[in-house]
Amino acid sequence: MTNISTPTGRQASIERTRRVRDGLRRRHLHEALFKGFGLAAIIAALGFVAILFTDVLIKGIPAFTQANLHLEATFDPAIIDVGPAPVRTAGQSDADFRAASLGWQRDVALLNWNKVVEASLRAAAPAGFEIDSRQILTVAETNARHVLREMFVNDPSLLGQTIKVDLLASANADNWVKGNIDRELGDAQQQLSAPARALIDIFEENGTISMGFAWSIFTNVDSRAAPASAGLAGAFMGSLFMMVIVILLAVPIGVASAIYLEEFAPKSRLTDLIEVNINNLAAVPSIVFGLLGAAVFINYFKLPLSAPLAGGLVLTLMTLPTIIIATRGALQGVSPALRQAALGMGASKTQMVFHHVLPVTFPSILTATIIGVAQALGETAPLLLIGMNAFVASIPATPLDQATALPVQIYLWQANENRNFFEARTSAAILVLLGFMILLNAIAILLRTRLERRA
Amino acid sequence: MKTALFASAAVIALAAFGTTAAFAQSRDTIQIAGSSTVLPFASIVAEEFGATFPEFKTPVVGSGGTGGGLKQFCSGVGESTIDIANASRAMKAGEREACVAAGVTDIREIQFGFDGIVFASAATGPDFALTPVQVFKAIAAKVPVDGELVDNPYVNWSDIDASLPAQPIQLAIPGSNHGTREVFQEKVVTAGAEEAGLPEGLSDEDKLAVETTFRQDVVVEIAGDYTETLARLTSNPNTVGVFGLSFYDQNKDTLKVATVDGVVPSLETVAAGEYPVSRPLFFYVKGQHIGTIPGLEEYVQFFLSDSISGNGGTLEAAGLIPQPSEKTAEVLAAFEAGAQ
Incomplete structure (x- = not known):
């Protein structure tokens, strides 16, 4: 044993202090380095996210405004040359009336409504402005004639009247007004003819064309014939149906399996095997679930192609492992004291689980569910394999109707050949999807904090 | 809690019922x-x-x-x-x-x-006036030079023909899942190979191999759609891409179309049968x-x-x-x- 007071002892003590100080410096350095790396990683990650978001925002925000035409349309009887709308006569059967009314609607549809559109555009153009029919029609979106026709079908008394209508300007006109196309390019490189471009400039000056909020993005379905009217309503409903199916199926099945595996199942080779497989399933690429869905739901169970029901079932399979794993984790985190206390008071195992353990885990299960659903909401690959990447121009009314989903719509729009217009629409769709995700996550956090406070 | 359990059970039953109901419902779309x-x-x-x-x-x-x-x-x-x-x-x-x-x-x-199939390059680049034989010489892995098949020696378009721009050969063609690819193969590459004159005495199989084996280093096969081809052109402006005429029509502001055999592709020239690749x-x-x-x-x-x-x-x-x-x-x- 060395004595500190002896010279050798003092030397040893100095040596030890030096070693400790060196060690301390090294440890501090390591800590500083680690902190530095961590900070750099976060800054880099945030930087990339910031770049991505700025890019999407810059590209997407202009798509939320759109060029509108304010015109006066005349329902000229010379063009709209049809008989009066059938009126239901006494004693007429439902089927007969329907047939008569459909026949009349088809007659109306076969009229040349473009003439009405053209006349209203010409009425707004300065007198003597020279432009041919085909060129002037490129100013308004091609759905203008359907809009006018529907107004007439809904109210046949419009015949002969002149009313104010708001129509969408065509996608090319929108591009021109927004300056998405270089104005200096020659005629050969422009989508619109020179007179049409000049007319748009005049319209912009005299207020016939004005920019307005693009409600069509939210209220309309996808459109190729009339790009300016393309919207997300169909895709949104498709996504909504799928999410509801995922929540209704994945949550009860996932939570029940987790509870059984964690609380009731005997610990054996078999349950170990199941656990390993569930963990593996969580890591399986989503496209594999798509293949499975196509083989099982479409080919075997003959579910309709492109239906949110099939999509929802595939996404349920994909979300199940996430929910099971998270729920099991939450159950494992519950203190054994709680279980023992419950059992000690004479509760049965089921009572212990449902009355005492499960309520404590609600916040975590909820978080896991929302994360799982959000993941399912953003999933594209499996949907491509069950035909949900189709062009669907109607809003699905039930989960059995054909539909697309928001992320698939993004995929479809980015591939649209009218790139000048759809580049912005694609980014706008991304913003809508992100908004939806943020909303979901906000709900999750809100619910979790409320439940945690109560627990 | 019990009610929640029953509710979930009911929901599952309902979903299962909904699934069976789907079989009965007939498709009307x-x-x-x-x-x-x-x-x-x-x-x-x-x-x-x-x-x-x-x-x-x-x-x-x-x-x-x-x-x-x-x-x-x-x-x-x-x-x-x-x-x-x-x-x-x-x-x-x-x-x-x-x-x-x-x-x-x-x-x-x-x-x-x-539909016409067009060759287009970046609008900022030089003009191209192509012929099928030039495209064949640019794209094939082996080309005939002085009656012998040799590994493709051409680096720039101007090496093939002095009338073409001195720009490195880069091509983006549709992948084999596209119908466009077959037309491109048949009407451009195979036609070009015949015109170029493959050496005598090649078996049909060897001929086919020469006509369908492309240079991997300068040819990119696009499995996706034309937007992907366009993205290639944007990232590498030297690329010449193969597009449908309708796609080119919508993107005239960024693309410049090449003539084939001196004919500018358009609705009129394709309809009249003047433009060869349709x-x-x-x-x-x-x-x-x-x-x-x-x-x-x-x-x-x-x-x-x-x-x-x-x-x-x-x-x-x-x-x-x-x-x-x-x-x-x-x-x-x-x-x-x-x-x-």
């Missing part, structure tokens, strides 16, 4: 899939069809390429199979056999117009579904009507090259006559 070249045209017709016929639902149009669409089409008869396959080439004998083997015996071919466009209708799926027959008639696919029709504005009205009348008559 026409389902279409296939060629991405035909997709824009078919989508427009589908929309117009839905708007014109209030009693029918708007058909649903999927993509997947000509090959993928025909595969789906030939998977059988019934509501979970598609009714119409869009194709940018005619159905092959092998595909027809597969169809018949799966029970799809009533296949009705509808040819509705033409192909007919088709869709195939499953005859067995007529009568089961409402509106199928009307869709075909509507598609072939003058105001849609005829001269000055809706599809011409979208870039389709209309076929002579006699041909359309013939196709429609054959369709209405029934199984061929």
Whole structure:
């Protein structure tokens, strides 16, 4: 044993202090380095996210405004040359009336409504402005004639009247007004003819064309014939149906399996095997679930192609492992004291689980569910394999109707050949999807904090 | 908690019931899939069809390429199979056999117009005036030089022909899942190879190998759609890409089109048969579904009507090259006559 007071002892003590100080410096350095790396990683990650978001925002925000035409349309009887709308006569059967009314609607549809559109555009153009029919029609979106026709079908008394209508300007006109196309390019490189471009400039000056909020993005379905009217309503409903199916199926099945595996199942080779497989399933690429869905739901169970029901079932399979794993984790985190206390008071195992353990885990299960659903909401690959990447121009009314989903719509729009217009629409769709995700996550956090406070 | 459990059980039961109910419900929407070249045209017709016929639902149009669409089409008869396959080439004998083997015996071919295939480069770059033989020399792995097959020695376009720009050879061509690829192969590369004069005494197999083996270093095969090809051009402005004429029409501000054999591709030159690289466009209708799926027959008639696919029709504005009205009348008559 060395004595500190002896010279050798003092030397040893100095040596030890030096070693400790060196060690301390090294440890501090390591800590500083680690902190530095961590900070750099976060800054880099945030930087990339910031770049991505700025890019999407810059590209997407202009798509939320759109060029509108304010015109006066005349329902000229010379063009709209049809008989009066059938009126239901006494004693007429439902089927007969329907047939008569459909026949009349088809007659109306076969009229040349473009003439009405053209006349209203010409009425707004300065007198003597020279432009041919085909060129002037490129100013308004091609759905203008359907809009006018529907107004007439809904109210046949419009015949002969002149009313104010708001129509969408065509996608090319929108591009021109927004300056998405270089104005200096020659005629050969422009989508619109020179007179049409000049007319748009005049319209912009005299207020016939004005920019307005693009409600069509939210209220309309996808459109190729009339790009300016393309919207997300169909895709949104498709996504909504799928999410509801995922929540209704994945949550009860996932939570029940987790509870059984964690609380009731005997610990054996078999349950170990199941656990390993569930963990593996969580890591399986989503496209594999798509293949499975196509083989099982479409080919075997003959579910309709492109239906949110099939999509929802595939996404349920994909979300199940996430929910099971998270729920099991939450159950494992519950203190054994709680279980023992419950059992000690004479509760049965089921009572212990449902009355005492499960309520404590609600916040975590909820978080896991929302994360799982959000993941399912953003999933594209499996949907491509069950035909949900189709062009669907109607809003699905039930989960059995054909539909697309928001992320698939993004995929479809980015591939649209009218790139000048759809580049912005694609980014706008991304913003809508992100908004939806943020909303979901906000709900999750809100619910979790409320439940945690109560627990 | 118990009520929640019961509720979930009920929901599962309900979902299961809903699933079985699906079998009974009959499909009332026409389902279409296939060629991405035909997709824009078919989508427009589908929309117009839905708007014109209030009693029918708007058909649903999927993509997947000509090959993928025909595969789906030939998977059988019934509501979970598609009714119409869009194709940018005619159905092959092998595909027809597969169809018949799966029970799809009533296949009705509808040819509705033409599409041109164009070479385009970045609008900022130099002009290209190509011939099939030049493209063959640029793209093939082995080319004939002085009667011998050698590894492709050309680096710049100007090495092939002094009239071409001194720009490195880079090509983006459609992948083999696209019908466009076959037309490109047949009308450009194979035609070019013949013109270039392959050495005598090559077996047919060797000839085919020369015609279909491309240089991996300068040729990119695009499996996706034309937007992907366009992205290639944006990232590497030296690339010459292969596009459909209708796609080029919509993106004239960023693309510059090359002439082939001195002809500028346009609606007029393709329709007149002057521009060499064009192909007919088709869709195939499953005859067995007529009568089961409402509106199928009307869709075909509507598609072939003058105001849609005829001269000055809706599809011409979208870039389709209309076929002579006699041909359309013939196709429609054959369709209405029934199984061929």
